[in-house]
Amino acid sequence: MKIYIAHSKGFDYQNELYAPVRNDEALKQYEVILPHEFSNTSSNTRDFYRNLDLLIAECSYPATGLGIELGWAFDDNTPIYCIHKRGTKVSGSIYAVTENVFEYNDIDDMLSIIEKIVMTNSNK
Numbered sequence: 560m561k562i563y564i565a566h567s568k569g570f571d572y573q574n575e576l577y578a579p580v581r582n583d584e585a586l587k588q589y590e591v592i593l594p595h596e597f598s599n600t601s602s603n604t605r606d607f608y609r610n611l612d613l614l615i616a617e618c619s620y621p622a623t624g625l626g627i628e629l630g631w632a633f634d635d636n637t638p639i640y641c642i643h644k645r646g647t648k649v650s651g652s653i654y655a656v657t658e659n660v661f662e663y664n665d666i667d668d669m670l671s672i673i674e675k676i677v678m679t680n681s682n683k
Contacts, residue, residue: 560681562613563592564673565629567622576617579666585674589681603628609635613680615673616640618660619647629656640676642669 564580566572577593580586594603608614608631616629618641632639633656640659643649653660659676663669 560612560677561590561592561610562615562677563594563608563611563632564615564617565594565625566617567620567625568595569620569622572617575666576669579670580673583670583674586670586677589677605631608632608637611635611637613637613677614639615642615676616653617642618649618653619643621650626650626652629653632656638680642672 564576566576572595577596580591580593608628611632614628614632614637616625616639618625629639638659639657640661641649641653641657642661642663645662645664649660661672661676663672
């Protein structure tokens with residue numbers, strides 16, 4: 560299962576998202592792609608999004624690039640799930656591509672939600 564975790568570059572994603580995801584035992588059995596894990600730039604082509612099994616978007620911080628990625632995944636009928644920190648206001652346009660929007664309190668809660676999303680979709 561090929562899982563892409565999209566996000567804005569407007570926060571400390573290396574520590575707040577990547578490190579927790581990489582250290583989560585339940586997620587290690589899946590191919591989880593983190594776009595800026597090895598480079599600060601992303602060079603995903605349009606075709607890249609056609610080959611995903613699942614897209615999870617961290618939407619606490621709005622970003623044009625994230626919106627483009629969500630649009631491409633939506634066009635390809637890729638299941639899309641959005642997560643955001645409690646108290647942040649997400650863009651209303653997210654609801655045009657998914658009804659699956661989840662709010663989390665902290666890193667442990669975020670990981671629990673991601674695990675549930677992945678487990679639910681791996682059984683399909």
